[in-house]
Amino acid sequence: MRAARLVAALAALLAVVAAPGIAHAATISQSFYADSGDACRYGVTEGTLGWRYGTASPAPVLGVDVSGKLTDRPVPNAPTTCASDGYYSSATFIAYAGTVEVDRQTRVADNSVVPFTFTLGGNPIKTGINRVVVQVCRSPVITLPPSYCGTPVTYLAPPVA
Template sequence: MSRLRLAAVIALAVVSCVLTTSAAAHANAAFPFRADSGDNCRYGSTQGSLIWRYSTTTPIRPIALDVRGTLVDHPLPDEWGFLCRDDRYYSVATFVAYLSNGTTSRAEARADAALVSLDFTLGSSTAAASISRATVQVCRSPLFGTGPSYCGPPQHYAPVVYDPPPPIP
C-alpha cells in the first residue's frame, strides 16, 4: 500500500471514529427538567432528566425521549415542617413529545400525598418521526366533588439538533 493511500485510509478511519463517537455521545443526551403546580405551596412538583435518544443515521435527529424522575404531591405522609395543609387535591404531571409527523406522544403520572417514580419513553423507536420539542406540566384536581382544577405553567424543552457533517471531498 502506498504511503498516500495509507494516509487516506488512516484519515478516513479517524474521521469515521470521531463521527461515530460524536453520534454515540449525543445518543443519550440528558437534560434536567422541572415543573410545578404554580400555587404558593408548590403542592405538586416534578423533576428529573429528559434523555434524548437520537437516530443512528444522518441526519442525526431525536426520535425518542426517556423520562426519569419523580412526581411529588404534598403533604407527604409524616412530612414534618410542611406549612401548607392537605388541600384534598391530587397532582398529575403530563409529558408531551411533539413529533415531526404532526402527532404527539404523551404520558401522565398521578400522585396523591405521595412520591411517585417516573420511568417511561415518549416518541418512536423508529426513525419515521423525530421529536421537535417536549412539554412538562403539573396540574391539580380535587379528590372529591367538583372544585376547580388548576395547572402550573407548562415548561418547554427542545432537543439539540445535529446537522449532518459536511461531505468529505
C-alpha cells in the same frame, strides 16, 4: 505485500471512522422541572430527559427517556407548611415533532412521591421529536373540578455537537 494491504485497510477504516460529518448515535441528558403554580407548590415534578438521537444526518431524535418523580404535598412524615387540600397532582409529558403530538404520558400522585421511568416516542415511525412539554395540574380527589394547572414548560431537543 500482505502487511501493506493490512496497513491500507486499517488506514481506510480509520478515515471512515474519523471523518467529519458522519453522525453517531448519542443520548443527551437534560434536567426538567415543572410545578403546579400555586403558592405552596403542592405539585412538583423533576428529573431527567434523555434525548436519544439516531445516526442519520441530520440526527433525528428517536425517543426521549424520561426519569424522575412527581411529588404531591403534603407528603406523610415530611416537613411542610402545606396543609392537605383534597387535591391530587398529575404530571403530563407530551412529545412533539413540529406541531404534531407524537406521544403523551401522565403520572399521578396524591400526598406522596411517585418515581417514574418511561420513554416518549421510541417507535421507528414516531421520530423527529423536537420538543417535550411538561405540565403539572391539580384536581380534586372527591368532587368535580375546578382543576388548575401550572405553566407548561417546554424543553427543546439539545443540538448534537
